[in-house]
Amino acid sequence: MSTLYDCRDAFSDTLVALGESEPRIVVVNNDSVGSSKTGAFRERFPDRLINVGIAEQNMVGVGAGLANAGKIPFVCSASCFLTGRALEQIKADVAYSDANVKLVGISSGMAYGALGPTHHSIEDFAWTRAIANLTVVAPADPEETAQAVRLAAATHGPVFLRLSRMGVPAIYDPTYSFAFGKASRLRDGGDITLIANGVMVTRALEAAELLAVRGIDARVLNMATVRPLDREAVIAAARETGAIVTAEEHTVYGGLGSAVAEVVVQTVPVPMRILGVPGVFAPTGEPEWLLEHFGLTPEGIRDAALELRG
Amino acid sequence: MGHIGGDFSATDILTALYFGGILKVYRDRPADPGRDRFILSKGHCAGALYTTLAYAGFIPLDELDTFMQPLSRLNGHPDRKKVPGVETNTGPLGHGLPVGVGAAIGAKIDGANWRVVVLTGDGELQEGSNWEAAMTAGHRGLDNLTVVVDRNRLQQGDSTANTVDPDPLADKWRAFGWAVHEVDGHDFNALLDAFEGLPLQTGKPTAIIAHTHKGKGVSFMEDKAAWHHKVPSREQMLAAMNELEAGA
Numbered sequence: 001m002s003t004l005y006d007c008r009d010a011f012s013d014t015l016v017a018l019g020e021s022e023p024r025i026v027v028v029n030n031d032s033v034g035s036s037k038t039g040a041f042r043e044r045f046p047d048r049l050i051n052v053g054i055a056e057q058n059m060v061g062v063g064a065g066l067a068n069a070g071k072i073p074f075v076c077s078a079s080c081f082l083t084g085r086a087l088e089q090i091k092a093d094v095a096y097s098d099a100n101v102k103l104v105g106i107s108s109g110m111a112y113g114a115l116g117p118t119h120h121s122i123e124d125f126a127w128t129r130a131i132a133n134l135t136v137v138a139p140a141d142p143e144e145t146a147q148a149v150r151l152a153a154a155t156h157g158p159v160f161l162r163l164s165r166m167g168v169p170a171i172y173d174p175t176y177s178f179a180f181g182k183a184s185r186l187r188d189g190g191d192i193t194l195i196a197n198g199v200m201v202t203r204a205l206e207a208a209e210l211l212a213v214r215g216i217d218a219r220v221l222n223m224a225t226v227r228p229l230d231r232e233a234v235i236a237a238a239r240e241t242g243a244i245v246t247a248e249e250h251t252v253y254g255g256l257g258s259a260v261a262e263v264v265v266q267t268v269p270v271p272m273r274i275l276g277v278p279g280v281f282a283p284t285g286e287p288e289w290l291l292e293h294f295g296l297t298p299e300g301i302r303d304a305a306l307e308l309r310g
Numbered sequence: 311m312g313h314i315g316g317d318f319s320a321t322d323i324l325t326a327l328y329f330g331g332i333l334k335v336y337r338d339r340p341a342d343p344g345r346d347r348f349i350l351s352k353g354h355c356a357g358a359l360y361t362t363l364a365y366a367g368f369i370p371l372d373e374l375d376t377f378m379q380p381l382s383r384l385n386g387h388p389d390r391k392k393v394p395g396v397e398t399n400t401g402p403l404g405h406g407l408p409v410g411v412g413a414a415i416g417a418k419i420d421g422a423n424w425r426v427v428v429l430t431g432d433g434e435l436q437e438g439s440n441w442e443a444a445m446t447a448g449h450r451g452l453d454n455l456t457v458v459v460d461r462n463r464l465q466q467g468d469s470t471a472n473t474v475d476p477d478p479l480a481d482k483w484r485a486f487g488w489a490v491h492e493v494d495g496h497d498f499n500a501l502l503d504a505f506e507g508l509p510l511q512t513g514k515p516t517a518i519i520a521h522t523h524k525g526k527g528v529s530f531m532e533d534k535a536a537w538h539h540k541v542p543s544r545e546q547m548l549a550a551m552n553e554l555e556a557g558a
Contacts, residue, residue, distance in 0.1 A: 026419070028412075050415055053449075058408040058442035065412020068397055069420070070343055073412075088402050089439075093409055097399040098391055 004167025008106060010142035011163055012037040014149040015074060019045050025153060026050060026066055028075045030059045035165075036076035036106045056081050060089035060103070067099040072153055078112075079105025079121035079162060087127055094158045095134040102152045103160045108138070109199065109249030110282055110290045111165045117281035121162075126254025128160045129227045135180050136227040138162040140201035141171040144224060147178035155180070164249070166199050166287050171222070180225050183233035187220035192305050193237035195221045195260055196247040200296060204247055207301035214302075216309060229259045231267075238268035243308045245273045247301050249291065252276040273304040311378045312386060315524035315537035317358035319462035319495070320429060323520055324362040326501035327427060334424065337367035340394035346424050347397050347413050351406020352431040352460065353387040354539070360384050360393070368395040404437025406430060407457060411443045414455040414515075425508065427456045433465025435476050441486070444515075448487020453509040456516045457488075460495065462524040464535045483517035495520030527554050 019025050019041055026048040027038050033051060042049040050066070052059045056077060063075035075082070082105050083090065094101045105124055112119035128136045137152075137159065139145040145163065152159040159180075171186065178184075186201070187208050196204035201222045208218040219241055221233055237244055244264060246257035257274030264272060275296060282290050291297060295304075327333050333346045350359050357377060364371045369384075376382035383392035387401030398409045410428035417424055430440065447455055459479065463470055470476055480490045489510035493500045501520070510516040524538070525531025528550040542550060 026416075047419055052442070052446050055442035055446070057404070057439040058411070058446055061405060061408020061439065061443065062412035062415065062446065064398060065409040065414070065426075066416045068347065068409065068413045069416020071416050071419070089405065089408070092399055092402055092405055096389075099398070 002169040004169060005142045006165055006167060007139060007142055007145040007163050008037040008165055010145040011104070011149055012040050014146040016040050016044055018150065018153050019048065022072065022153060024070060024072045026071045026073050028052065028059055028063045028066065028073050030054055030056055030077045030081065032077050032106070035078060036104065038076055056085035057089050060086040061093050063101045064089070064093035064097060064099040067101050072100055072102070074102045074104055076104040076106060078119065079108035079124050080119055083121065083124040083127050090128065090134070091131050095131045098133060099158065100156050101158055103158070105160065105162045107165045108162045109164055110287050113286040113290065114284050116284060120282055122249065122251045122277050124162060125226050125248070125250050125256060126258070129254065129259060133158060134227065135159045135225065136162070137180065137225050138198035139224055140198060140222050141168050143170065143172035143174060143176055144178050147176070148224070151178060151180065162198065164199050168199055169202055171201060178224070181228040181230055182225065183230040184222040184224065185219065186222055187218065189217035189219035190241055191217045192243045192245065192309060193219040193221060193241045194245050194247065194301060194305065195223050195237070195256065197223050197226065197256055199249050200247040203296065203298050204301055206298035207305065210298055210302040211305055214306065216305065218305065223256060223260070226256055226259055229263060231263050234260050234263045235267050238264050238270045243271050245275065245301060245304045245308060247275040247296060249296060250276050252278055271308050273308055275301060275304055311541060312357040313354040313539045314357070314542070315464065315531060315534070316352060316355045316431060316460065316462065318526045318528065318531065319522035319524045320352070320355050320358050320460045321526070322496045322498060323429060323458055323460060323501060324358055326498055326505060328362050328366050330498070330502045330505065332502070332505040333427065335395065340368060344422065344424050347410065347426045349397050349400070349406040349410050349426065349428045350388060351400055351403070351428050352434055353400030356384070356386060356388045359388055363393065363395045369393060403431070403434040404439035407440050407443040410455055410457070411447045411452065414447070414452040415450065417454055418452065425454045425456065427458060429458045429460060431465070432459055432461045432463065432476055432479070433470050433473065435459065436474050444483065444486040444488065447515040451513045452515045453511070453513055456508055456518060458518045458520055460522055461519050462522045464524045464533065464538065466535070466538045468535055479519055487514060488517045489514040490517045490519065492519045492521065495522035496526055527557050529553060
């Protein structure tokens with residue numbers, strides 16, 4: 001069993017380091033200093049952490065206003081409340097206004113487990129991906145999280161970073177180079193492509209090993225950026241491997257799988273399976289149990305791939 | 311086109327801010343970091359803002375003829391990426407004040423002395439986001455922030471009193487930690503006195519409740535909810551222009 005990391009730690013460490021070199025960086029949150037792990041930033045830069053209280057619409061608007069004042073605000077909150085409660089602020093104040101705001105959705109997907117569907121954020125890809133001028137990223141491990149945070153800070157424009165609190169193994173080392181809109185090919189293969197992001201990437205990699213046992217050589221793509229999608233990587237996968245399975249910790253309506261399918265059906269139509277939460281509110285259960293419940297496991301991905309390859 | 315009733319209730323306020331020496335904004339440097347920020351939270355009154363910005367030299371006067379025409383940068387609600395002098399894109403209500411609070415916090419962090427003025431409607435105050443922002447501004451004592459409420463007592467469908475009454479409005483702002491001043495929103499000198507005295511109280515954000523009339527200056531439009539976004543006929547337009555010019 002490899003060591004598991006909470007990507008919020010990489011986020012927190014990177015944010016503090018950035019704060020040292022870039023005085024314009026500020027943090028805005030909604031009484032979520034603990035859950036977003038921004039306590040270290042507050043300790044180091046007390047005047048640069050703005051806690052607006054439990055008020056998400058105001059939180060995102062304040063972020064846009066800080067950007068107007070020349071700051072680089074990281075607006076951090078549980079993803080369900082950030083995206084669900086403040087979606088119109090994300091659309092109008094941030095994306096449409098082209099405010100230099102970095103939205104950080106913490107504990108996305110089903111990471112809140114038994115707290116239930118009110119706290120799950122399995123609609124956030126669909127909601128945010130539909131908005132123009134908003135980059136949507138779900139990193140897979142600590143290194144990719146750190147690089148995505150640094151790149152977001154260094155790049156002008158609205159970004160939504162979708163982070164989890166579920167433990168994930170390290171996939172990348174510092175030689176990796178993350179870019180918005182670029183898939184990362186983690187495994188070569190010509191029989192089928194597995195496309196995943198966030199906590200599902202490591203599961204897709206394990207599924208590829210299970211498929212190798214059956215003589216199927218699977219390509220694995222980490223599609224961290226959901227918008228803008230790496231169309232070239234998707235088209236190449238369809239053309240070169242002839243079948244695609246997507247896996248995401250999100251509803252199957254409107255997320256990563258939908259984004260991939262939009263490209264596939266209009267370019268190189270190939271059979272696909274979209275794995276995710278099948279359009280229901282999750283039952284009570286802890287995060288790992290919920291992923292298993294919905295087949296979001298190495299075995300579930302393997303079985304979908306086997307079914308596709310017939 | 312647009313929302314004439316609210317344009318006319320807000321015009322004297324905009325005129326005082328832009329032409330009364332209140333706002334430090336620069337037509338040749340619209341993004342100057344030290345400028346004052348004016349935010350039109352009642353974004354549907356873009357027509358009044360564009361007219362003000364045109365007379366202030368931010369956009370050409372003759373461009374006003376393109377208002378809401380295909381591909382015009384003068385959209386029915388303002389777009390900061392296209393129109394110099396627009397700070398944030400508004401249209402959905404209850405968005406301007408939170409953004410204004412953020413900008414005011416940013417100025418405080420930097421110890422900068424520029425100010426933020428947000429113009430809201432009164433019906434708009436039914437949006438809860440305003441009160442989230444008001445609570446934050448009061449808590450942080452943002453005395454570099456002013457909200458001007460265009461208190462024309464009408465909203466799209468009816469009077470504010472018959473819909474969800476904002477009164478007692480001054481008490482609400484005071485309860486949120488704001489200093490409050492009420493003024494005749496069509497009395498230019500009274501408006502200037504109020505703006506020149508900002509902040510009303512050190513350590514508190516200021517709310518100026520400007521009592522106004524929707525459709526001000528045109529007898530058949532004044533205080534009529536129907537003129538929230540009604541488009542005048544050619545005859546009505548000419549009659550309105552005659553009345554406005556006679557009153558000027």
